[in-house]
Amino acid sequence: MSISIRLTGFMLYCPAPHMIMSWVYPKEKIRHQWSDVEYWAEIASTLEGGGFDLLFFADGLGGGNNAPSAKYGIQFPTHDPLTLIPYLAAKTTELGFAVTMSTTFYPPYLLARKLASLDHITKGRIGWNIVCSIASGEARNFGMERLPPHDERYDRADEFMEVVQKLWHSWDDDALLMDMEHGIFADPDKIHTIDFSGKWFKVQGPLAVLPSPQRYPYLFQAGSSDRGRAFAAQHAECVFGIANGTKQMGEFVQDVRDRTERAGRDPAAMKFIWSAQPLVAETEVEARTRHAEIRERIPIEAQLALMSAHWNLDLTRYDLDKPVQDLNLDVQGTKGMLEGYVRGNPDITLRDIAGNYLSSSDNSPMVGTASQVADYLVYLIEEGGGDGFQITPSYYAPDFYRDIVATLVPELRRRGVLRSDHEPSMTLRERMAR
Numbered sequence: 472m473s474i475s476i477r478l479t480g481f482m483l484y485c486p487a488p489h490m491i492m493s494w495v496y497p498k499e500k501i502r503h504q505w506s507d508v509e510y511w512a513e514i515a516s517t518l519e520g521g522g523f524d525l526l527f528f529a530d531g532l533g534g535g536n537n538a539p540s541a542k543y544g545i546q547f548p549t550h551d552p553l554t555l556i557p558y559l560a561a562k563t564t565e566l567g568f569a570v571t572m573s574t575t576f577y578p579p580y581l582l583a584r585k586l587a588s589l590d591h592i593t594k595g596r597i598g599w600n601i602v603c604s605i606a607s608g609e610a611r612n613f614g615m616e617r618l619p620p621h622d623e624r625y626d627r628a629d630e631f632m633e634v635v636q637k638l639w640h641s642w643d644d645d646a647l648l649m650d651m652e653h654g655i656f657a658d659p660d661k662i663h664t665i666d667f668s669g670k671w672f673k674v675q676g677p678l679a680v681l682p683s684p685q686r687y688p689y690l691f692q693a694g695s696s697d698r699g700r701a702f703a704a705q706h707a708e709c710v711f712g713i714a715n716g717t718k719q720m721g722e723f724v725q726d727v728r729d730r731t732e733r734a735g736r737d738p739a740a741m742k743f744i745w746s747a748q749p750l751v752a753e754t755e756v757e758a759r760t761r762h763a764e765i766r767e768r769i770p771i772e773a774q775l776a777l778m779s780a781h782w783n784l785d786l787t788r789y790d791l792d793k794p795v796q797d798l799n800l801d802v803q804g805t806k807g808m809l810e811g812y813v814r815g816n817p818d819i820t821l822r823d824i825a826g827n828y829l830s831s832s833d834n835s836p837m838v839g840t841a842s843q844v845a846d847y848l849v850y851l852i853e854e855g856g857g858d859g860f861q862i863t864p865s866y867y868a869p870d871f872y873r874d875i876v877a878t879l880v881p882e883l884r885r886r887g888v889l890r891s892d893h894e895p896s897m898t899l900r901e902r903m904a905r
């Protein structure tokens with residue numbers, strides 16, 4: 472079977488994305504602070520040069536409300552990734568960019584306006600990771616005591632999507648005239664109010680932004696619960712999933728495709744990108760030693776703090792060594808993620824999960840030589856399905872991506888699974904459809 476693998480780079484605009492403490496690195500090798508724009512320009516150019524389709528920014532609007540997150544820099548501080556995009560777009564010609572924005576906290580008009588403006592600035596290279604937020608700490612920054620319940624957040628997000636799509640389509644294709652002879656800018660009959668009035672939102676419109684190259688951002692989503700999958704099937708163009716083994720990957724792909732079809736959309740057009748955190752070195756021993764060194768730096772309290780934030784629960788209050796199923800956790804954050812762990816191993820404990828939460832385990836086939844990791848990535852797509860990998864750094868990001876591009880990318884190219892053509896004028900939607 473001939474397969475094609477696409478690569479995307481996973482980041483947050485923070486000191487370290489998912490591999491906690493990955494900001495710890497020999498000082499003399501650090502060229503730019505993570506908060507500086509040059510750090511990001513180096514990452515974006517590296518990804519583009521290495522054939523990646525996308526630089527993806529996860530994001531949250533809370534953090535820093537517990538001691539470990541500040542002490543160890545656990546996704547804290549987190550700056551606003553939208554502010555980076557114009558600079559990065561000017562430094563690149565092909566790379567797509569995806570930003571995470573929450574339907575729970577952004578008003579739909581503001582979000583539609585910002586993303587349409589960014590679609591212009593990037594010449595059609597912007598994507599949106601639709602989230603409805605997962606942590607109470609975020610709610611408390613917006614005058615709420617806690618987040619609305621899990622499924623209600625998705626119900627509200629459904630209505631949000633209806634509003635923003637109407638705004639993005641509030642201009643007819645031929646509304647802009649720029650008629651110099653008669654001094655007519657646009658045809659007012661071809662620009663429409665949306666007059667939306669729903670359960671949660673009331674928006675008049677039209678959107679005061681010119682129709683952008685893609686019309687609306689390319690839409691990503693990463694919910695894995697039942698309700699999250701239903702939402703993805705209704706709205707998303709690409710779903711991010713966690714690769715918990717080829718059987719689960721296959722079931723996930725099939726389930727989301729079935730739901731997409733039931734939602735009246737083309738199931739074959741839906742893309743699936745799996746999170747992956749490789750660590751590549753000259754020899755497998757070297758890679759495993761390096762991996763163990765990084766993992767040893769991570770105290771369990773730091774790992775639990777990240778999980779607590781994602782699951783919206785204070786996990787330090789629970790027995791770490793009991794099967795997590797017996798703890799009756801009321802997870803209101805990334806519910807589907809916990810369900811995935813339990814499906815993979817019914818006896819799994821919090822300590823087991825903390826051991827390699829969102830990062831590769833010590834014996835992971837993602838840790839090894841470039842050839843071993845390339846074989847494994849090909850195997851995952853061949854057996855589990857999907858379209859590619861969201862590559863998360865396991866150490867200081869500019870160097871991590873530079874190393875991946877120098878080692879893993881050529882191995883994937885040698886196997887004929889990674890494209891090497893250049894199409895600078897493509898939109899992100901066109902690029903993802905290839």
Ligand SMILES: Cc1cc2nc3c(=O)[nH]c(=O)nc-3n(C[C@H](O)[C@H](O)[C@H](O)COP(=O)(O)O)c2cc1C
Pocket residue numbers: 528529530531571601602603604605692693694695696697698699700711712713746804805806807808
């Ligand atoms: C790979 C991945 C990346 C995610 N990135 C973010 C993010 O950046 N910000 C956020 O608020 N939620 C993020 N989430 C959470 C999801 O958007 C979703 O809200 C959460 O998983 C709860 O939905 P679920 O119960 O349907 O899984 C991510 C989830 C996954 C699996």
